[in-house]
Amino acid sequence: MSTSSPNQAPLVAHLIELRNRLLKAVLVILVLFLGLYAFANDLYLIVSEPLRLLLPPGSSLIATEVASPFLAPLKLTFAVAVLLSVPYTLFQAWSFIAPALYKNEKRIAIPLLISSIFLFYAGVLFAYYVVLPLIFGFFTTVGPGEVTVMTDINNYLNFVLKLFFAFGVTFEIPVATYLLIKAGVTTVATLSKKRPYIFLGCFVVGMLITPPDIFSQTLLAIPMWMLFELGLIAGRTVKIPEDDEETEEPSPEVNE
Numbered sequence: 001m002s003t004s005s006p007n008q009a010p011l012v013a014h015l016i017e018l019r020n021r022l023l024k025a026v027l028v029i030l031v032l033f034l035g036l037y038a039f040a041n042d043l044y045l046i047v048s049e050p051l052r053l054l055l056p057p058g059s060s061l062i063a064t065e066v067a068s069p070f071l072a073p074l075k076l077t078f079a080v081a082v083l084l085s086v087p088y089t090l091f092q093a094w095s096f097i098a099p100a101l102y103k104n105e106k107r108i109a110i111p112l113l114i115s116s117i118f119l120f121y122a123g124v125l126f127a128y129y130v131v132l133p134l135i136f137g138f139f140t141t142v143g144p145g146e147v148t149v150m151t152d153i154n155n156y157l158n159f160v161l162k163l164f165f166a167f168g169v170t171f172e173i174p175v176a177t178y179l180l181i182k183a184g185v186t187t188v189a190t191l192s193k194k195r196p197y198i199f200l201g202c203f204v205v206g207m208l209i210t211p212p213d214i215f216s217q218t219l220l221a222i223p224m225w226m227l228f229e230l231g232l233i234a235g236r237t238v239k240i241p242e243d244d245e246e247t248e249e250p251s252p253e254v255n256e
Contacts, residue, residue, distance in 0.1 A: 021092040028088050032081035040073035043080055044153070047160055050132035051151065054140045061153050068154045079161055083124065087117050108182070116175050123171030127163045131219050138215050163216075166209045170224050177231025181238050188235045191228075199225050 048061060063069050094113055101109060180186050202224040206217035
């Protein structure tokens with residue numbers, strides 16, 4: 001005769017709920033993908049516009065693989081569907097963890113959730129409207145005049161999607177910094193003292209996730225540092241409980 005732990009039933013219920021919410025998120029991505037598939041080529045033209053507008057006369061995008069004209073727009077359509085589903089996916093995540101939060105935690109979590117979505121999309125738009133034109137404007141003018149620029153459509157897409165993801169995640173730095181301060185993991189004073197190391201770390205991260213040139217690394221590192229400073233400004237609004245301050249001071253010993 002088997003006996004079950006009293007915590008087993010709630011655990012199974014939570015796992016079932018998590019599975020259902022994940023399936024809903026995947027279903028939304030699938031629906032968006034099917035709805036956008038008819039516009040796959042148009043989406044690729046929009047994404048490739050920052051480069052196409054700067055290509056010298058006689059240059060163009062090319063496909064070096066047989067399946068690239070089909071696979072590249074298909075991959076882009078799926079990536080756009082994932083990007084558009086971010087608010088719904090985060091809503092499902094919020095609905096799953098919200099019952100375990102206190103009221104004061106919910107009051108903080110909702111603005112952070114909304115700001116996270118806004119900042120992620122802001123990072124993607126910043127990459128599209130600011131970073132890509134600057135990078136391609138630089139790349140298409142520094143090469144030898146006798147070399148014709150012909151970029152493979154699949155390589156271009158991988159490059160752009162990598163930048164979109166990098167800048168989207170980078171723009172979450174203010175939220176991450178605020179949460180670290182709010183959770184008591186660190187303080188504004190501690191992060192301020194480590195500012196030179198963080199500034200250097202921004203360039204290291206930019207070197208790792210951007211193309212191997214100082215131009216694009218700087219375009220990522222400088223916004224990262226500015227967003228970190230924005231997170232510090234938001235972190236100054238966090239109130240430190242008086243009890244915590246008192247516990248940090250050692251109580252004087254009384255010798256009788």
